[in-house]
Amino acid sequence: MKNAWLASSRELRAAGVGTEVAQNIVAARETIEPERELEKLELAGVGALTWHHEEYPARLRETFDAPAVLYVRGTLFPGDECAVAVVGTRRPTDYGHRVTAELCSALAAAGVTVVSGLALGVDSRAHQATVDAGGRTIAVLGNGLDTVYPRENRRLAERIVAEGGAIVSEFGLGVRPEASNFPRRNRIISGMTLGTLVTEASNTSGTRWTVYHALEQNREIFCVPGSIYSD
Incomplete structure (x- = not known):
């Protein structure tokens, strides 16, 4: 550094x-x-990883605009290279909640790390279901790690870290969750993973930014179609 x-x-x-x-x-x-x-950073319990640090996510390092420094609360492991991003609308239907939970539970059971953005809706459900299933999850924030946004997810954020996961951000302490930060945040979500899974989203959802970045990074895109429970 x-x-x-x-x-x-x-x-x-x-x-x-x-x-x-x-x-x-x-x-x-x-x-x-x-x-x-x-x-x-030390007082806040936050670590700072540069590109050359052994814990810096290898897949993220491969991307053309990877952050020079990644701030981390919790722990990152080499096994996190086997990761899938799970993203979607902030206002999921009951179906969206259900399919997100089931798919994340299955990913956790398979030893796949689930990466998402700690937003309300699909993101929160993805983190929660993964932790409930005993899996690893990483939350990528669009602000400094001295603040959890949205505030409703403070307890979930603490549980992610306590259960062995991590919260990461490219933004230093004190940086507020400005709207312009989130499209940038989304490139990290997709960049840390093998592919991005969209469980439910509208045509105008901010999820499209994550999909865009995943395509730019030559990563896989997975989308849940109509109901997977219908005959």
Whole structure:
């Protein structure tokens, strides 16, 4: 991390960091004290992983716009490479709740890590069902890890970490959940996984951003069709 902080813009770009991110890193040196920032992270129980850290998700590292730093509460494991993103509408029907729970329970039983965004609706159901089934789940947030958004999911977030999962974000402490953060968040959800499963979503759902990123990353897309329970 120290080498990344001290690197020139040219060195950062040569290592694969995007031009804008590299410029931001260099500019941030004028206002940020690394030792103080690391102390804040430690007090918050948050770790910071750079690309070269052994715990940085390997599949995410493969993507063209992977975050230079990933903040983590909880633990990431090499086995998390076998992961599937489960996403969908914030307002699922009873059918959406049911199919999300059943598929996530099956993924958990197969040892697959379930990745989602901790949003209300399908995301929450995916995390909850996975934990209930004894599986691993990772929540990707669109804000700093000192805040859980939405607030209704604070208890779920704590349970994810307590049960051996993780909460991650590319945003540093103090960053609020602005609307513009969530499309960026979604590229991490898809980038950490083998593929993205959409259990229920409308044509205008923000889920389309996750699908878009998955396609850009050459990852698989799975969609639940009409009712899987009908004859």
